[in-house]
Amino acid sequence: MTALERLGPLPATTGAPYLVTTGVDRRAVAVEVTADASVTVVEMTVHGRWSEQLGGQVADAVRLCLAGPTRAIIIDLRDVGDLHGSSLPFWAAAARSARLAPIPARLALCLPPGTMLDHRLRHTEAGVPRAFPTMAEARIVLAGPLVRTHRRMQGRLPAHPRSVRAARDLVARACQAWQLNRIRHDAALVMSELAANAVEHAGTDAVATVVGDGSRLHLAVRDGDTRYPRFTERKSGQLGRSLGERGRGLRLVHAVAVAWGAMPARGGKVVWATVSPQTGPALGAGLDSREPGDAGPPGGVPTGTG
Structure with a gap:
């Protein structure tokens, strides 16, 4: 080719x-x-x-x-x-x-x-x-x-478990402001996993970004670790069971987002995902995301809105 x-x-x-x-x-x-x-x-x-x-x-x-x-x-x-x-x-x-x-x-x-x-x-x-x-x-x-023209919200995430809740709250504010409540649950679930991955594996401060694009939300978390997340897809027939048992990790992102991936960033990487109504009716409904930050106030610091 x-x-x-x-x-x-x-x-x-x-x-x-x-x-x-x-x-x-x-x-x-x-x-x-x-x-x-x-x-x-x-x-x-x-x-x-x-x-x-x-x-x-x-x-x-x-x-x-x-x-x-x-x-x-x-x-x-x-x-x-x-x-x-x-x-x-x-x-x-x-x-x-x-x-x-x-x-x-x-x-x-x-x-x-x-x-x-x-x-x-x-x-x-x-x-x-x-x-x-x-x-x-x-x-x-x-x-x-x-x-200047895109709908955007962004927040700093300290390397602390409370940042997972802060990232999820950022998504909730964006969905409310931009009238995207139809995908609020799935988007919050995906962002929770992206933030948890940064907290647990990168161990560095991070930046969470939510960008509105019509009926879609683009989610991204930038951290200071250049290593990419590891993803192994379950064999056919195992995905539903494993999600029901765990409701965790990048397999959940893979199931809920219409697309996701990672790119290098200066001094680290960005892991991104896109959530859309076309992903189906609340694919993440009934599944609990990781919430290591539920004990205590949100740890993120908003730095901008769109």
Whole structure:
């Protein structure tokens, strides 16, 4: 499969979790991905000489990002060798994939002015991503409007069991403010598990984010541990029984969320999940999430609302 073909939609058989990892070649890191705390904005840094192999790695990373709530992808190409600008068709296809994703996203490139790729991008009338000379300029243009226009609530979570309740309360406030009570239970259940995973396994302070998108909620928890959560799906026929017995962990997230995954973040990672009415009637109903923080007041500190 060519790099262009790999930019197509993820097959339905791929399924969650969507785990974005660092791409490497025989010599060094080739593709690095860094998400913000909400996974709304993702930055990607590409290294090396442009080739079919490198394009394939970028395509895989872009597709995994588009499986989640990402609205903007900024790709740093300042360390990519492309003397003749031959990667232009790839970037046009990548921009199209982003526009046509289930959650449409904008894609922008950062590259030195005066290169052949920069020249070709600026002289192509339509269908190609916008080019910026610096990452800072790209962030202002792409990320700024998202922060101002999206419904968003965010809270800091200390590395303490009480933070699980605080994260759940954050979801409850968001659902009440945005009239999303239909998915309140499932969303709170999923957020509880994401927060508990950060408290128990990362052991660092974290940031919980809730973003409203129509009838959906995008949930994310950023912590200071780079290790990804481990997930092993139960065999067919065992899931219902195991959920009834445990009502715990990432298997519950897998069952309740329409999609979930993880991305690298600066100094850690972000684990995200999307909850929608289409997940079914209260899949988590009757199941108790982990509540190690039930003894005592909420531990999170709200830092913003949308």
